[in-house]
Amino acid sequence: xxxxxxxxxxxLGDSTHxxxxxxxxxxxxxxxxxVIGEWSLPQATVSVGLxxxxxxDAAARGAGSLVIGIAxxxxxxxxxxxxxxxxxxxxxxxxxxxxHTRLTSFPSLLAAAQRHGVRxxxxxxxxxxFPAGTxxxxxxxxxxxxxxxxxxxxxxxALSLTxxxxxxxxxxxxxxxxxxxxxxxxQGIAIDAVVADFIAGAAELLSPxxxxxxxxxxxxxxSLFHPAYAGVTLGLLHGSQPDCIVLCHDPSRLTIEYxxxxxxxxxxxxxxxxxxxxxVTNRNVRLAGVSINSSTLSDEEWRTYAECVSTELGVPVCxxxxxxxxxxxxxxxxxGH
Amino acid sequence: xxxxxxxxxxxLGDSTHxxxxxxxxxxxxxxxxxVIGEWSLPQATVSVGLxxxxxxDAAARGAGSLVIGIAxxxxxxxxxxxxxxxxxxxxxxxxxxxxHTRLTSFPSLLAAAQRHGVRxxxxxxxxxxFPAGTxxxxxxxxxxxxxxxxxxxxxxxALSLTxxxxxxxxxxxxxxxxxxxxxxxxQGIAIDAVVADFIAGAAELLSPxxxxxxxxxxxxxxSLFHPAYAGVTLGLLHGSQPDCIVLCHDPSRLTIEYxxxxxxxxxxxxxxxxxxxxxVTNRNVRLAGVSINSSTLSDEEWRTYAECVSTELGVPVCxxxxxxxxxxxxxxxxxGH
Numbered sequence: 001x002x003x004x005x006x007x008x009x010x011x012l013g014d015s016t017h018x019x020x021x022x023x024x025x026x027x028x029x030x031x032x033x034x035v036i037g038e039w040s041l042p043q044a045t046v047s048v049g050l051x052x053x054x055x056x057d058a059a060a061r062g063a064g065s066l067v068i069g070i071a072x073x074x075x076x077x078x079x080x081x082x083x084x085x086x087x088x089x090x091x092x093x094x095x096x097x098x099x100h101t102r103l104t105s106f107p108s109l110l111a112a113a114q115r116h117g118v119r120x121x122x123x124x125x126x127x128x129x130f131p132a133g134t135x136x137x138x139x140x141x142x143x144x145x146x147x148x149x150x151x152x153x154x155x156x157x158a159l160s161l162t163x164x165x166x167x168x169x170x171x172x173x174x175x176x177x178x179x180x181x182x183x184x185x186x187q188g189i190a191i192d193a194v195v196a197d198f199i200a201g202a203a204e205l206l207s208p209x210x211x212x213x214x215x216x217x218x219x220x221x222x223s224l225f226h227p228a229y230a231g232v233t234l235g236l237l238h239g240s241q242p243d244c245i246v247l248c249h250d251p252s253r254l255t256i257e258y259x260x261x262x263x264x265x266x267x268x269x270x271x272x273x274x275x276x277x278x279x280v281t282n283r284n285v286r287l288a289g290v291s292i293n294s295s296t297l298s299d300e301e302w303r304t305y306a307e308c309v310s311t312e313l314g315v316p317v318c319x320x321x322x323x324x325x326x327x328x329x330x331x332x333x334x335x336g337h
Numbered sequence: 338x339x340x341x342x343x344x345x346x347x348x349l350g351d352s353t354h355x356x357x358x359x360x361x362x363x364x365x366x367x368x369x370x371x372v373i374g375e376w377s378l379p380q381a382t383v384s385v386g387l388x389x390x391x392x393x394d395a396a397a398r399g400a401g402s403l404v405i406g407i408a409x410x411x412x413x414x415x416x417x418x419x420x421x422x423x424x425x426x427x428x429x430x431x432x433x434x435x436x437h438t439r440l441t442s443f444p445s446l447l448a449a450a451q452r453h454g455v456r457x458x459x460x461x462x463x464x465x466x467f468p469a470g471t472x473x474x475x476x477x478x479x480x481x482x483x484x485x486x487x488x489x490x491x492x493x494x495a496l497s498l499t500x501x502x503x504x505x506x507x508x509x510x511x512x513x514x515x516x517x518x519x520x521x522x523x524q525g526i527a528i529d530a531v532v533a534d535f536i537a538g539a540a541e542l543l544s545p546x547x548x549x550x551x552x553x554x555x556x557x558x559x560s561l562f563h564p565a566y567a568g569v570t571l572g573l574l575h576g577s578q579p580d581c582i583v584l585c586h587d588p589s590r591l592t593i594e595y596x597x598x599x600x601x602x603x604x605x606x607x608x609x610x611x612x613x614x615x616x617v618t619n620r621n622v623r624l625a626g627v628s629i630n631s632s633t634l635s636d637e638e639w640r641t642y643a644e645c646v647s648t649e650l651g652v653p654v655c656x657x658x659x660x661x662x663x664x665x666x667x668x669x670x671x672x673g674h
Contacts, residue, residue, distance in 0.1 A: 135564030135596050192534035199533050199568040227472030227575050227618050231536040234561075235568025259472050262617065276610060280599065281564050 004121060004186045005064025005094050007033075009053060012040035013081050015070045023098060023180050024048045024069025030159050030184045036063055041080060046070070055084065059091035065121070067096040067183055075100035086112055094119045098179030123179045126193040126202075133200030133239050135281055140210030143288060143332050144242035145220040146274050148264045149257055150229060152250040153320070154220040155181050157291040160320035161246065162217045164329035171214040175206050177236060181219045191221055192232045199232060203239020215332065218242065224273055225264060226256055234277055241281040244288035244332050245274055251305060252296040267309060287315050289328030294319040341458060341523045342401025342431050344370075346390060349377035350418050352407045360435060360517050361385045361406025367496050367521045373400055378417060383407070392421065396428035402458070404433040404520055412437035423449055431456045435516030460519045463530040463539075470537030470576050472618055477547030480625060480669050481579035482557040483611050485601045486594055487566060489587040490657070491557040492518050494628040497657035498583065499554045501666035508551040512543050514573060518556045528558055529569045536569060540576025552669065555579065561610055562602060563593055571614055578618040581625035581669050582611055588642060589633040608650060624652050626665030631656040 010024045027035050028048050037053030040046070048069070055066060066088040072078060077085070077099060085095055085103075089112045097103050103120040104110055113120050143161065145154040158174055158181075165172035174181070176188025194202045207216040218240045222229030237245075247270060256262040265273070271287050278285040290309055294302045306317040316327035330336065347361045364372050365385050374390030377383070385406070392403055403425040409415060414422070414436060422432055422440075426449045434440050440457040441447055450457050480498065482491040495511055495518075502509035511518070513525030531539045544553040555577045559566030574582075584607060593599040602610070608624050615622040627646055631639045643654040653664035667673065 133565035135593075135599055137598075192532075194533050195529075196531050196533050196536050196569045196572065197529035197566065200565050224571075224614075225617055228470035228537050229534065230575055230614075230617065231568040231570075231572025232533045233568075234571045235533065238564050238567055256472075261474075262472055273613060277561075277567075280562055280567065 004096055004183065006186055007036045007063055008065050008067045008096070009055060009058035009063045009088070009093065010035055010038045010048060010050065010069040011066050011081075011084065012038055012044050012046050012048070012070050013068070013072065014041045014078070015044050015046040018046050020070045021046050021048055022071065023183065026180050027067065027069060027183055034186070036061055038069070039066070039084065041084065055088035055091045055093055059093055063093055065094040065096045068099065072099065077101060077103065077106065082106070082108065085109060089113055089116050089118055092116060092118060094121055096121045096123060096183060098124045098183065100124065123182045124190055124193060126190050130194060130198040130202040130205060132198060133204050138204070138207070138209045138241065139212055140207075140214045140216065142207055142216045142218060142240055142242045143244040143246060144218040144237060144240045145246050145248055145291070146233070146237065147220055147223045147248040148225060148267070148270050149223045149250070149253055150226060151257060152253065153248045153291060153293045157246060157248050157320055157325070158217045158219040159184070160325045161329060161332070164325040165215055165217065165332065167326070168329050168333060168335070170329075170333055171211065173214070173216050175216050175218045177206065177219045177221050191236050192229070196231065199235025200239035203236045207240060220248070223256070224277065225262065225270070227259060227262055237274070237278050238281045242278055242285055243282060244286055245278060246289050246291050246328055247271055247274065247287065248291045248293070250293040268312060271313060287313065288331040289316045289318060289325070291325065291328065292317060292319045294322055341433055341520065343523055344373045344400055345402050345404045345433070346392060346395035346400045346425070346430065347372055347375045347385060347387065347406040348403050348421065349375055349381050349383050349385070349407050350405070350409065351378045351415070352381050352383040355383050357407045358383050358385055359408065360520065363517050364404065364406060364520055371523070373398055375406070376403070376421065378421065392425035392428045392430055396430055400430055402431040402433045405436065409436065414438060414440065414443065419443070419445065422446060426450055426453050426455055429453060429455060431458055433458045433460060433520060435461045435520065437461065460516045461527055461530060463527050467531060467535035467539040467542060469535060470541055475541070475544070475546045475578065476549055477544075477551045477553065479544055479553045479555060479577055479579045480581040480583060481555040481574060481577045482583050482585055482628070483570070483574065484557055484560045484585040485562060485604070485607050486560050486587070486590055487563060488594060489590065490585045490628060490630045494583060494585050494657055494662070495554045495556040496521070497662045498666060498669070501662040502552055502554065502669065504663070505666050505670060505672070507666075507670055508548065510551070510553050512553050512555045514543065514556045514558050528573050529566070533568065536572025537576035540573045544577060557585070560593070561614065562599065562607070564596060564599055574611070574615050575618045579615055579622055580619060581623055582615060583626050583628050583665055584608055584611065584624065585628045585630070587630040604646060605649060624650065625668040626653045626655060626662070628662065628665065629654060629656045631659055
């Protein structure tokens with residue numbers, strides 16, 4: 001996937017539900033230096049608190065892309081957005097979208113982009129072809145976030161851990177594998193959009209050879225225990241060849257989300273299965289920590305829970321929203337906390 | 338994937354190396370009633386022993402498709418084959434290919450197919466879209482072949498086991514997941530060509546609800562221990578929800594083929610990992626048998642080896658080429674041998 005052009009103008013369309021703006025909030029929070037403003041239709045009521053800039057104004061201030069920062073019904077670009085997207089294209093901005101419907105499926109946008117020499121970047125999709133995985137060892141160090149389920153903090157943990165590693169003076173790069181992560185990083189591979197035969201091969205390309213003391217922090221996808229997505233999870237894990245894994249978990253979730261007949265295994269089992277799987281491409285892989293989404297726990301419950309899990313598994317247990325991931329960063333680096 | 342039109346005329350191109358005709362031999366051996374002849378260029382020296390029929394003659398005798406039955410250098414259709422393919426199209430035959438290069442990438446073939454109302458079937462590729470896996474239990478019984486590596490007999494075992502189950506009076510259907518299997522069955526899904534997110538979903542469609550006493554015998558792909566293809570293997574396993582697995586192994590192979598740094602685990606470990614993975618979608622999954630490619634062993638070595646593995650794992654150990662799979666079929670059906 002070619003690199004995205006930053007900085008971004010965040011587009012909020014006609015949104016009236018603050019929860020629809022998850023992508024825009026993620027970009028504002030995780031790459032604040034890369035977002036210079038927001039724009040929306042007059043009927044929109046949602047804002048993410050950035051300066052309001054028209055596409056032309058944003059382009060004049062150096063913006064590289066308009067990023068669709070909200071979810072729409074059915075993942076489709078509604079016709080009401082097209083004039084704004086046209087204006088952005090006419091101002092020389094690339095359009096970046098993580099929606100299911102491709103921007104390139106709109107002939108009018110495609111023609112306009114062609115005319116103005118800008119790119120329509122559908123980061124959820126992948127037209128690139130990848131080689132099969134080799135399994136060959138690469139230089140540099142890698143840590144991957146893995147989960148007991150989907151949607152419980154693997155991206156958030158990878159981003160927080162990247163910052164925590166840097167705060168300890170380590171060289172660290174966040175490697176994005178999903179659409180929001182790709183927008184934040186400006187690059188990456190939407191791993192679940194790759195043809196099945198090439199998952200591991202694509203993951204190998206995502207974290208190429210690097211300096212021996214450099215850490216790639218790889219955003220995990222899906223879960224080994226998810227009946228739909230475990231293939232993506234395993235291929236990504238194998239291609240990543242992680243030296244460390246960080247297990248992400250939400251203790252309030254007892255079964256896979258939307259799959260009530262599929263229980264989440266005990267944490268020790270989950271760790272054992274992830275390590276067994278990861279050893280196929282890195283025999284020295286170890287668990288560096290557990291990252292918990294503890295939003296449903298009181299302070300006292302959280303302290304007790306974290307201590308209990310930490311004693312059982314012998315690694316730091318942190319919540320990035322509750323004290324940060326420094327202890328896990330220390331564990332990744334093999335340093336005392 | 339729409340059903341292929343049988344019977345087949347097997348095409349051998351300009352082949353002069355008998356080993357190139359693996360696909361044609363597989364079709365001749367596994368669906369003999371569905372192949373009515375072979376055809377090749379004058380310079381070809383390879384034959385699979387079928388009556389020689391021109392495309393026009395084959396069409397006159399009721400053939401539905403010309404199947405490219407040989408491998409070519411680079412997986413590409415050479416220009417020298419095009420006149421024969423054109424003649425087949427003009428005779429009203431579909432063309433079926435398992436090659437990397439798509440038939441549909443030849444504008445002349447595409448135009449001819451359009452003109453004559455026939456189909457170009459690239460069974461290695463998949464343009465179909467699939468839903469995500471649900472994990473919901475389906476009616477009917479399923480057995481999946483799984484392997485310690487690629488290319489050691491998972492298709493052969495699934496086909497043999499289908500016959501062995503039928504010989505015991507059971508209802509059984511072979512479910513194809515790779516190009517040769519699809520040609521043999523006339524239908525199936527090239528699972529490694531599916532977009533990663535939908536591997537399990539495609540596998541769910543491959544073996545739909547069926548009669549309670551019906552067995553789907555699902556052709557496995559790749560291996561959990563292969564650094565490139567394990568994601569395909571796991572997604573296929575999860576979507577298949579097998580009640581039984583049959584492990585396929587070649588004792589002469591100590592490391593993954595072409596990946597000398599990737600050891601094949603001990604059989605007991607391999608079985609444990611496959612069963613753990615399969616339990617995500619079927620808690621009652623069990624090992625029904627081990628299918629061995631024993632071509633490198635003497636009769637005495639084979640007897641000793643089979644007894645040793647059978648004692649260790651507590652299931653029948655067979656070689657489909659050396660006595661057949663009846664003992665494994667009995668184990669699948671829960672019958673005494």
